[in-house]
Amino acid sequence: MASIFTFDHEPPRVSSPWQSQSGQESGKRPQPERSVSSGEVLISERSDAELDRLEAEPQEGPIEYKLHLLLRPRRAYKSMSTTTKVAGSQQMRLARDPKPPKAASQPLAVSNQSRQNRLRHLTTQLLWRLQQSSPYPATAKGDLVIPRLPEDNAELAILEEPRRLLPGLEESNGALYEIGVSDDGTFVGLTKDEMDESMLTLKVMAASLGCRVEVQRMKAVGTCEWADEQDAKGGQVHHSDLWVAEALVMPILSSKSNMGSENIEDRDNSVRRGASTAKQLRVSLTGPTTSGKTSLLGTLSNGALDNGRGSSRINLLKHQHEVASGRTSSVAQELIGYDGMKICNYTTDDINSWPDIHDRAENDRLVFFLDSAGHPRYQRTTLRALVGWAPHWTLLCIAANEGGPTFSGVHPLSGANGATGEGIAYRDLAMAHLDLCLKLEMPLSIIITKYDLAQLGPFKGFMASILSRIKAAGRLPKLLVSNSGNGGSLTTIPDEDRTKIDDEVVSITSASGNPLSVIPVILTSAVKGNGIGLTHALLRSLPMPPPPTSHDFVGQALNPEQPAALFHIDEVYDLPLSRAQPSEGDGLTESAPVVTGYLRFGNVSIGDKVVLGPFPADEDDSRNLLPRDHPSPGYGLSIPHPASAEYARLGSRNPLSALAIEGEWRKATVVNIRNLRLPVRTIEAGQAASIQVSFEEPNEDVQSDTGTLFERPRSSRPRIRKGQVLAIPSQHMLDTGLTLQASTGLIASFKSAEIKSLAVGSMINAYFGMVRAAARVLRVTRQKFHRGAKQSQNEDIDDVFSMSDHGEPAELRRTRSETDVDEYKSEYHVSLELLTNREWVELGSRVVLVEGSSKDRSGLEAHVGTVIEVTE
Incomplete structure (x- = not known):
């Protein structure tokens, strides 16, 4: 599977054929007065007299036409008024001759077996219909248990008690049964006793799957005559009406008997887990193209060696053009679990999907992989995996046969089309990836791939340059070579590999308390299997970071305006609200999009009231309603970081309130x-998940202070985009009426003097959180720290290095050594203006600035800093 966020965007909807025939809009939920609890029968109040047939039964989808659901043969009828219908100009006989009843002398066991087989067949058919209407195409994994039928039909009622919901049916929209209707849509009808028996069978079928039955409508469509055997001699004939019925089968998501009054918070514990109990490590794979990232991940997750031509990566690619070119261009995801020393991947028995991996690794560890693109043309995708997803660890893959290709005209910001230029050598591109990972100061491991193809001379020189670059950054490389031989086991972690990781990596990081202290370097081959067990041992033993909090970046006293929970949005899927999710009476819309990403801090549960944004302000926003002599409150205001001089000037004053637009x-x-495809009720800080939300309808009128009513047009459904956030307001925000603050700009602090290359007024790309935004450089200021003094002095870069008529600047009169020391100790503040949208920017978070590259650059030459101030 290529993505954790795989949905069927347009699953077959449960749309009543009665509504479509009468011209009503299909796909809507049944009205409450037409939906009754199981056990009651509703006769439709609206007129269906004009309907004498339905459209033919669809071959796929959740609608099923059934002439009957009897577990016995139908009786023989003398006449039926519905057996001949006129369809257009063609007249045909639709009812088959009924089968004669079974002889009374037939053995009871044979009869029971026939009834049992029919019940199994009908229940399996119902299960398929329920799966058809689920937005998640994965099939149910639980065992289908068909209840044993009693000998007496009267005892069937004891089987109506619902069982536990079959896993995989939680988001099903249900299945619709048209009983008494032939396959071509003609109303044939059942007598009252036959209809009651059919409904009882349907309830038994639904109960075995953990579902309930709601009768939507019943209609009399004709009459019939029949004679029982004992009455035939006397000439007595029975008369009865013929009925058709519509019944909806729905999953039971609450243990309450009154299904109509259930709350979202009261979902049955047996349906979903509270939260995943396994530790979840988020790992990004990066590295230049042709370095074998996807092939390595395919071998790790599928437990099968590569054939040397990319066979292990086929199932991980998301797009057809990636399969054709062999080049990853998107961020693909994969999951591996560990249960002790056992590797829980697709080679393990009974593992067919990610929920199975959750079950096997429930008490141990899950590793969630993000496989990024390596070609410089897809630099945005690389930064998305490294910056946006905030991985706990990064695996940098570098091919051992480093004499790779040269890339020409590679960067989209340069405007080059790839036709000219000397391009970028593989070695330079690999070093660019390494430099970026070191600048980001994230826990890092280097995986040397294609070790079986390495040439000793060039490989030794290349490795020497890599190790030297790591040491120059003040970090310790540890070269690890597996002792388990070629291949080894792909299902368990060898003991010698586990011991090597514990002795040379885990013990050092545990002693120092710093996961940045060591960079493991592992030699691997996805074809021969070298180092695969060692890589699994590393992933199994990497230290987990502590759970993130809202004050990891800035303390609560200095930044109190934090929400209770914050979720960064990466992708958006447009899905309708499931029938299994209540919407009537709560002000929610029918549309329920799914947002995917990771929870930065806090907890989010089903039923929580959240806010999403920032969205573009309405055309007639609140500022337009202010009097002309009232200054706009938002422009020029900012919340400073405690490291800024502005914060010191403000002293103990409270930060400015966020502007509400x-x-x-x-x-x-x-x-x-869903937490990595596992249905849960709650996600916790640091976990990746997909969250489905239903928007509340906005108020259409706004009352001004002067009492004038301003009319607003009805707002359309908001369009969610990548980079927005989902948040739960804190109690302080709820009490004071404050909203989250969206920013038009920011000020970031940089420790490297390389930031001086930014020209005032230039256009750059800024990456923070999940946001990638075009920005303009407004100001670059050096914070010069004098020796022996605590205060800092702000100096514009242009003023520091300019000449004037008053003589040589003091900066140039210093010695070279003094200048170098000041450069090393200096801090640079860069003011940025966001050009496209207002964005949520968290104080203290990492920001990465990328300039437009030329044909001889990789596009990964970035400046990494920290947000110290945000501007409204």
């Missing part, structure tokens, strides 16, 4: 959560 933050309710 109409429509910028939209309220919603969480209706569904």
Whole structure:
């Protein structure tokens, strides 16, 4: 599977054929007065007299036409008024001759076996219909248990008690049964006793799957005559009406008997887990193209060696053009679990999907991989995996046969089309990836791939340059070579590999308490299997970071305006609200998009009230409603970071309140959560997940202070985009009415003098959180620290290095050594203006600035700093 966020964007909807025939809009939920609890029968109040047939039964989807659901043969009828219908100009006989009843002398065991087989067949058919209407195409994994039928039909009622919901049906929209209707849509009808028996069978079928039955409508469509054997001699004939019925089968998501009054918070514990109990390590794979990242990941996750031509990576590629070119261009995801020394991947028995991996590694560890692109043309994808997803660890893959290709005209910002230029050598591109990982100061491991193809001379020189670059950054490389031989086991971690990782990596990081102290370097081959067990041992033993909090970057006293939970949005899927999710009476819309990403801090549960944004403000936003003599409150205001001089000037004053702009933050309710495809009720800080939300309808009128009512047009459904956030407001925000603050700019601090290359007024790309935004450089200021003094002095770069008529500047009169010391100790502040949207920017978070590259650059030459101030 190529992505954790795989949905069927348009699953077959449960749409009543009665509504489509009468011209009503399909796909809507049944009205409450037409939906009754199981056990009751509703006769439709609206007129269906004009309907004498339905459209033919669809071959796929959740609608099923059934002439009957009897576990016995139908009786023989003398006449039926519905057996001949006229369809257009063609007249045909639709009812088959009924089968005669079975002889009374037939053995009971044979009869029971026939009834049992029919029940199994009908229940399996219902299960397939329920799966058809689920937005998640994965099949149910639980065992289908068909209840044993009693000998007496009257005892069937004891089987109506619902069982536990079959896993995989949690988001099903249900299955619709048209009973008494032939396959071509003609109303044939059942007598009252036959309809009751059919409904009882349907309830038994639904109960075995953990579902319930709601009768949507019943209609009399004709009459019939029949004679029982004992009455035939006397000439007595029975008359009865013929009925058709529509019944909806729905998953039971609550243990309450009154299904109509259930709350989202009261979901049955047996359906979803509270939260995943396995530790979850998020790992990004990066490295230049042709370095074998995807092939390595395929071998790790599928437990199969590569054939040397990329066979192990086929199942991980998301797009057809990636398969054709062999070049990854997107961020693909994969999951591996560990249960002790056992590797839980697709080679393990009974593992077919990610929820199976959750089950096997429930008490141990999960490793969630993000496989990024390596070609410089897809530099944005690389930074998305390294910066946006905030991985706990990064695996940098570098091919041992480093005499790779040269890339020409590679960067989209340079405007080159790839036709000219000397291009970038593989070695330079590999070093660019290494330099970026070192600048980001993230826990790092280097995986040397294609070790079986290495040439000793060039490989030794290349490795020497890599190790030297690591040591120059003040970090310790540890070269690790597996002792388990070629291949080894792909299902368990060898003891010698586990011991080597514990002795040379885990013990050092544990002693220092710093995961940045050591950079493991492992030699691997996805074809021969070298180092695969050692890589698994490393992933199994890498130290887990502590759970993140809202004050990891800036303390609570200095930054109190933090939400209770913050979720960074990466991808968005547009899905309708499931029928299994209540919507009536709670102000929620029918649309329920799914947002994917990771939870920065806090907890999010089903039923939580959240806000999403920032969205573009409405055309008639709140500022337009202010009097003309009232200054706009938002421009020029900012919340400073405690490291800035502005904060020192403000002293103990409270930070400025966030500016509320109409429509910028939209309220919603969480209706569904999946943690790495596992249905859960809660996700915890640091976990990756997909969250389905239902927006609340915004107010259409706004009352001004003067009492004038301003009319607003009805707002359309907001369009979620990558880089936005989902947040739960803190109690302080709820009490004071404050909203989250979206920013038009920021000020970032940089420790490297390389930032001086930024020209004032130049255009750059800024990466922070999941945001990639175009920005303009407004100011670059050096914070010069004098020796022996605590205060700092702000100096514009242009003023520091300019000449004037008053003589040589003091900076140039210093000795070279003094200048170098000041450069080393200096801090640079860069003011940026965001050009496209207002964005959520967290104080203290990492920001990466990337300039437009030329044909001889990789596009990964970035400046890494920290946000110290945000501007409204």
